[in-house]
Amino acid sequence: MKNKLIANVGETVTIKERLSSLLVAGIFSLGCIFAPSIISNYIISFTYPDVISFNRLETFILAIIPASAVYFLMFFHLSITGKNYLAKFKPILIYSLRLTAFLLVVAFIFNWHFTTVLDQHGYGTCWKRSLYSETVYIKDAEECKKRGSEVLRKPRSAY
Structure with a gap:
């Protein structure tokens, strides 16, 4: 029995699938859009001002940016070309998912360490x-x- 994804490589997709992939690409682009403002907020927090607003979820948003960027490219490519060549993105996707897993561990450690340092200050x-x-x-x-x-x-x- 063949894998359905590999069997459909190169086939054209319907307009409904194209619009769906464009919507998914937009959702994955949100993490990349919010990243600069999140980073600038963290840079301000490292100076230890009198008031620090800290959201732990933001570090996890920053951690998933590599996978989000690759998914954005995959689904944007699918929506523009209409060809199902997503299997060609597999090597890049595997490396970005490994990097994302590592960054999620780093984000977890950063959240714990940063709040501990704030308590110590x-x-x-x-x-x-x-x-x-x-x-x-x-x-x-x-x-x-x-x-x-x-x-x-x-x-x-x-x-």
Whole structure:
């Protein structure tokens, strides 16, 4: 029994599949679009200002950029040409997925290390507005009140 993907290599795809692949390419491009702003926020955080808003999900978004870029190219190529040559992207995809797996491990370690360093620098935290919102690390407990939130953990300077 032949693999269905390999059996269909080079065949033209329908307009519905082309539009679907263009939509998927747009979704994968979002990670690449948001990456510069996420990186600039992290660069500011490394100077340890008085208030640091930190979202752990952002590091994982940065970690999946290699795979997202390859998937974007694959599906954009499919939507433009209309030919199913996705098997030709397989070697590049394998290396990008390995790099993405490594970067996910690095992102996990970075999240743990960065929050530990913030705790060592005496930062406190405010209550999060929701489960998915960013964690606000503060040096002064008054910052939480300015933001309309309660102090979850007092900064070390407030003890």
